[in-house]
Amino acid sequence: MAKPRTYVLVPIDTNTVTAGAREVKNAISAEIGKRGLSDEITVVETAAFGPTDAGVLVAVQPDNVVYANITVANVAEIVEEHFVKGRQCKKFILAGEKPVLPKAGETDSRKLQELGRIVLDNCGVIDPENIKEYIARDGYFALGKTVTELKPEEVIKVMKDSGLRGRGGAGFPTGLKWSFCAPVKSKEKYVICNADEGEPGTFKDRLIMEGDPHKVIEGMTICGYAIGGNKGFIYIRGEYKLSIQRLQKAISDAREYGFLGKKIFGSTFSFDIEIKIGAGAYVCGEETALIESMEGKRGLPRLKPPFPAQCGFRGKPTNVNNVETLANVPPIIRNGADWFKKFGTAGTPGTKVYTVLGHINRPGLIEVPTGVTLREVIYGYGGGMKSGKFHFAQLGGTAGDILGEEMLDVPLDYDAMQKNGHVLGSGAILIVNDSVDIKDFLYSCMKFFVHESCGNCNPCRNGLKIIKDITQRLKEKKGYEDDIDGMEEISMILKSSAFCPLGQSPAEPIMSALRYFKEEIKQGIDSKAVKPTIRHTQRDLITLAPV
Amino acid sequence: MTVSEIVDRRGNNRENLLQILHDIQDSSGDNSIHRDAIEELAKIMDITVADITGTLSFYTMFSTKPRGRHIIRLCESPPCYIMGSENILDALQKKLGVKLGETTPDKKFTLEPSSCLGTCGVAPAMMIDDEVYGNLNAKKVSEIIDSISKSGGN
Numbered sequence: 001m002a003k004p005r006t007y008v009l010v011p012i013d014t015n016t017v018t019a020g021a022r023e024v025k026n027a028i029s030a031e032i033g034k035r036g037l038s039d040e041i042t043v044v045e046t047a048a049f050g051p052t053d054a055g056v057l058v059a060v061q062p063d064n065v066v067y068a069n070i071t072v073a074n075v076a077e078i079v080e081e082h083f084v085k086g087r088q089c090k091k092f093i094l095a096g097e098k099p100v101l102p103k104a105g106e107t108d109s110r111k112l113q114e115l116g117r118i119v120l121d122n123c124g125v126i127d128p129e130n131i132k133e134y135i136a137r138d139g140y141f142a143l144g145k146t147v148t149e150l151k152p153e154e155v156i157k158v159m160k161d162s163g164l165r166g167r168g169g170a171g172f173p174t175g176l177k178w179s180f181c182a183p184v185k186s187k188e189k190y191v192i193c194n195a196d197e198g199e200p201g202t203f204k205d206r207l208i209m210e211g212d213p214h215k216v217i218e219g220m221t222i223c224g225y226a227i228g229g230n231k232g233f234i235y236i237r238g239e240y241k242l243s244i245q246r247l248q249k250a251i252s253d254a255r256e257y258g259f260l261g262k263k264i265f266g267s268t269f270s271f272d273i274e275i276k277i278g279a280g281a282y283v284c285g286e287e288t289a290l291i292e293s294m295e296g297k298r299g300l301p302r303l304k305p306p307f308p309a310q311c312g313f314r315g316k317p318t319n320v321n322n323v324e325t326l327a328n329v330p331p332i333i334r335n336g337a338d339w340f341k342k343f344g345t346a347g348t349p350g351t352k353v354y355t356v357l358g359h360i361n362r363p364g365l366i367e368v369p370t371g372v373t374l375r376e377v378i379y380g381y382g383g384g385m386k387s388g389k390f391h392f393a394q395l396g397g398t399a400g401d402i403l404g405e406e407m408l409d410v411p412l413d414y415d416a417m418q419k420n421g422h423v424l425g426s427g428a429i430l431i432v433n434d435s436v437d438i439k440d441f442l443y444s445c446m447k448f449f450v451h452e453s454c455g456n457c458n459p460c461r462n463g464l465k466i467i468k469d470i471t472q473r474l475k476e477k478k479g480y481e482d483d484i485d486g487m488e489e490i491s492m493i494l495k496s497s498a499f500c501p502l503g504q505s506p507a508e509p510i511m512s513a514l515r516y517f518k519e520e521i522k523q524g525i526d527s528k529a530v531k532p533t534i535r536h537t538q539r540d541l542i543t544l545a546p547v
Numbered sequence: 548m549t550v551s552e553i554v555d556r557r558g559n560n561r562e563n564l565l566q567i568l569h570d571i572q573d574s575s576g577d578n579s580i581h582r583d584a585i586e587e588l589a590k591i592m593d594i595t596v597a598d599i600t601g602t603l604s605f606y607t608m609f610s611t612k613p614r615g616r617h618i619i620r621l622c623e624s625p626p627c628y629i630m631g632s633e634n635i636l637d638a639l640q641k642k643l644g645v646k647l648g649e650t651t652p653d654k655k656f657t658l659e660p661s662s663c664l665g666t667c668g669v670a671p672a673m674m675i676d677d678e679v680y681g682n683l684n685a686k687k688v689s690e691i692i693d694s695i696s697k698s699g700g701n
Contacts, residue, residue, distance in 0.1 A: 015668045018681045052668025053682075200624035200663035238569070238608050239620075239664055241677045279565050279606035282662055296564030298605040357626055357667045364668060398625050398663075428626075428667070436629050444628040452662060454605070 004042040006083070008032075009059040011124050013048040013210045014203075014242055019055040020071065027075040028058070037083055047211030049124020051364040052357070054094060059124070068094035118343065118351050119327045120367045123211030128246050131253040134214040140259050142333035146222045147267040150333075155226040156182060159329070161337035163349040168194060168285075168322030169396060169426040170501075171348070171414035174329075177319060180309035181227040184317040189229035191220050192313065192320040195236040195243070196290055198282040199397030200448060201428030204353040205323035207365050209236075209243040212327065213250035217273060219326030221260065222333060224271045227319050232273040235290050238280060247275055282452035283502050287320040288312075289454070300456050301500035324353055324427070344370035347415035352424075358393075358431035361386050371411040374403065378431055388433030392516065396425010398445050399505035402438070404516030421515075423508060438517045439524045442509065443471040449506045460503030463490045467510065474524030480531050484521060488514060548574045550587045559592055567592075568603050578614040578657070585611075607662070615650045617695060620661035620674040627663075630670040638685035639673075642692050655696065 010016075010025040029043045051057065055069035058078070065088050067078060074092060081089045126133035134140070146155055160175030181189065193216060197205040209216060220232045236244055251273050254260040262270045276294050278284055284293045288302035291313045312318025328350060332340045341349040348370040354377065357363040361383030368381065374393055378384065393403045395412075401422040410416055417424045432441065446468035455461045470487050473479045480486075491507035498504045514521065548556075553570045557563040567588070572580050580603060589596045603609040621639060623632055636647065639658055643651050650657040666672040669681025680691055 014666055014679050015681065018666070018669055018672075018679050197665055198663060201626040201667050202663075203665035203667060206665050237665070239674065277566060277569065279569065279603075280608035280662075281606050293565065294562065296561040296602070298602050355667065357670065358629060394625070430626055430629075430667075432629055441625060441629065444623075444625045448624050448662060451660075 004040055006041045006063070007061045008041060008043045009046045009061060009124065010043065011048050011057050011059075012045045013207060014240075015048065015052045016056050017242070019069075021056045023072050024056045024058070024070050024075060027072045028079065031075050031079040032083065035079065035084060037079075041083060044127050045129070046124045046126060047128050048207045048365055049120070049211075050366065051094065051362055052355075053363045057094070063088070066094040067092040117367050118331050118340075119208060119215075119324055119353050120211065120365070121331075122215065123207065123365075126212070128211055128213055129249050131214060131250070131257060134212070135257075138334060139214055139330075140218055140254075140257075142330035143218050143221055143259060144265050146225055146333055147265050147269045152182060152226045152228060155222065155333065158333060158337050159226070162332045162340040163337075163347075164325065164328055164332060164340065165348055165414060166322055167324035167328070167352065167427065169199070169423070171424065174321065174325055177309070177321070178223065178226050180307070181229075181317050181319045184310055186317050188231070188314070188316045189224075189227055190313045190316060190318040191224045191227065191229050191232040192287075192290070192294070192318055193220050193232065193234040193323060193326055194285065194287065194290060194320050195234050195240070195323050196278050196285045197237060197240075197323070197426075198285050198452075199399060199426045199428060201357060201394070201397050201430045202355055202426045204355050204365060204427045206240050206243050207355075208323055208327050208353065209240070210246055213243075213247045214254065215327045215330055216247070216323055217250055217254055217260070219321075219329035220273060221264070221271045222329050223319060223321065223326065225269050227317070229317075229319070230270050230272070232271065233276050233294060233313070234273060235276045235278060235284070235294055237278050244275060244277065251275070281454070283454045283500070286500050286502060289500070290320065291318065298454075300454055301502075303499075345411060345413045345415070348413035352412065352427060354427050354429050356382050356429045356431070359386050359388060359433040359435075360384065360431045370413040371416070373409050373411055374429070375408040377412070377429055378408075382431065385431070385433055388435050391432050391434040391436060392438065392441075392513075393432065394430040394509065395428070396423060397428045398448050399502070399508060400425040400428065401508050401512040402441075402516065403512065406516065422512065437475065438513055438520050439471060439475040442513055442521075443468065443475045445509050446471050446506065449502075452502065454502070457497075457499035457503060459494050459498045460500075463494050463498075464503075464506060466490055467506070473529075474521060477524050477526055478529050479525040480529050481525060481527065482531075483525060484514065484518070550584050551591055554588070554591050561592070561594065564592070564594070564599070564602060565606070568599075568609055572609060577654070578616070578618055579610045579612055582611070613650070613654075614657040615654050617656050617675055619656055619658045620664065621647075621658065622662070622664045622666070622670070622672050622674075623660045624663040624667075626667040627671040632671040634685065635671050635673065635683045635688060638688045639692075642689050656692070 012021050032041050058067040058070050078089050081087050156178050164174045165171040260272050281299045283289045284299040286301050289299040293299035308318040344350050351367050352370050353367045366381045394400050414424050449464045450468050453460045467490055470483045491510045495504050495507040557567050571584050585599050645651050647660055664674050666679045671683050672681040
């Protein structure tokens with residue numbers, strides 16, 4: 001068989017499928033076949049590599065051309081021009097800066113560092129449903145090295161030295177988390193991959209799983225070896241159909257190749273992975289609620305301690321990590337802790353995958369070293385504001401902080417954000433222009449929380465409802481004189497007394513919005529509005545009947 | 548598939564309850580979990596009816612009310628909201644002639660609100676059954692509904 005000279009990469013992910021990517025891919029294959037070019041040109045199904053707002057994308061390698069907004073009707077023209085006549089079709093080329101695409105063979109660490117991609121280095125480049133393509137890019141090398149050369153404590157030491165912090169939002173050091181679980185004596189220990197990505201605006205985990213499922217599987221298996229567990233679970237949202245399908249295929253392929261199962265790489269280590277499907281509950285992203293849900297119960301958070309490292313799934317020691325965190329593991333083991341620390345800032349080494357969206361020119365998925373600023377994200381990667389003036393950004397999803405213009409130049413890493421009284425969160429960056437009223441936006445945030453509150457504890461169940469009512473009044477410009485004080489008071493109650501992070505975090509958008517946009521929020525107060533006789537104070541909160 | 552077949556396939560274990568409920572709902576014909584199915588399941592799995600009902604009512608993907616053949620889940624979370632999800636809701640309600648949470652009289656569609664679907668890159672977005680539809684506007688919504696109505700046969 002002739003060696004292909006050109007590869008046509010068509011990202012098939014949830015975003016592009018909505019724009020007809022499957023049909024376009026089939027049309028390209030058919031057109032290439034019709035012209036007798038099948039030996040020279042190979043069409044590969046990949047996954048997202050960046051832009052999410054440019055319809056169906058088609059990348060041609062090694063020509064390094066990306067076509068955007070392609071429909072079946074354009075296919076014949078592109079094939080004719082590009083592949084038969086050898087001319088690039090300028091009118092279809094993706095506008096603005098080209099997304100950074102690693103070329104085939106660029107797996108060595110120096111190149112990767114230039115590109116700044118650790119987690120997404122395969123996304124959009126390989127066929128996620130073909131295990132051989134993952135292996136060809138050094139896939140499962142780290143697992144082999146782990147089980148044949150390293151002791152579990154050495155793996156944990158590498159992870160600790162690398163300084164990797166959990167990418168789910170809280171930023172807890174991963175190596176340290178593993179070291180809690182490793183020494184606990186138990187016959188059974190579990191590794192759970194938290195793929196219950198529910199934070200509005202965050203969909204990086206979905207794109208990682210759709211684009212490079214084997215990396216997550218490899219990361220989990222290495223974690224299993226390090227903590228002494230033999231069984232892994234991926235708890236994934238029921239809505240993520242394509243991710244589920246690709247993970248299932250990846251797991252069965254990995255079993256077939258001996259990367260999962262008994263005696264991996266001829267060692268004494270055995271490990272297997274199962275997928276657990278959620279049923280729609282935001283709170284299940286909290287690790288103990290997730291474990292409850294995995295046990296087939298209501299997803300109510302557990303009281304901590306004991307932490308899952310001591311008593312988790314089925315009451316056994318359990319380590320729970322986010323998808324992106326686990327995807328960082330194989331590259332770290334392969335290249336070493338020092339290599340990893342060359343990326344990003346000292347306090348948060350490595351990269352961070354963000355989904356950038358809202359009123360910007362180029363919404364999409366990006367992976368950047370930690371420490372880049374919001375300004376760079378908006379005006380560099382995001383291509384600037386699409387319309388209107390920058391109003392505010394919300395970082396890390398609906399439970400994240402709302403930031404004003406003052407914060408545009410603060411580096412995005414866990415420490416710098418904390419120093420400024422903010423949290424980095426899960427990786428969503430929502431950019432909003434001045435057409436959106438902050439009061440209206442807060443109302444939409446609170447509506448979300450009221451719906452997602454599990455109802456277990458009083459501050460969350462009732463407090464959120466009260467804040468939602470306040471924001472509704474404010475957006476309708478019918479706010480009472482002391483509504484802002486009330487909002488602050490209840491936010492503080494939530495922060496200090498709600499049972500789990502879901503109940504505590506709604507204080508973040510409220511308090512940060514009040515910090516930057518108090519004047520704008522005050523405009524929602526109607527000085528003539530009649531004050532009700534009952535005020536919601538802390539005491540009311542406790543005595544209020546359940547909603 | 549009957550309830551007992553589903554339980555046999557998934558394994559009679561509390562841990563598999565969510566998956567079993569998914570399967571029961573998928574094979575119910577009206578996208579819901581019927582009372583008699585819950586009672587049967589309670590007997591087979593030795594879990595009380597109250598416990599099963601309590602569990603399923605916790606999760607938004609399950610319903611005990613009969614629903615249409617196609618479930619429309621419209622994202623209402625902030626990223627879609629700022630991109631105009633309220634207009635999409637209006638368009639859907641007008642097109643289908645039902646309000647949020649209701650089923651069309653021909654039992655074809657149920658319109659439900661949804662939290663983030665993780666497709667914010669193409670906001671405003673909705674999911675109909677397993678398919679995601681993004682970058683919506685009133686015209687697109689109308690076309691999508693028409694095409695599903697047609698292809699869905701009856």
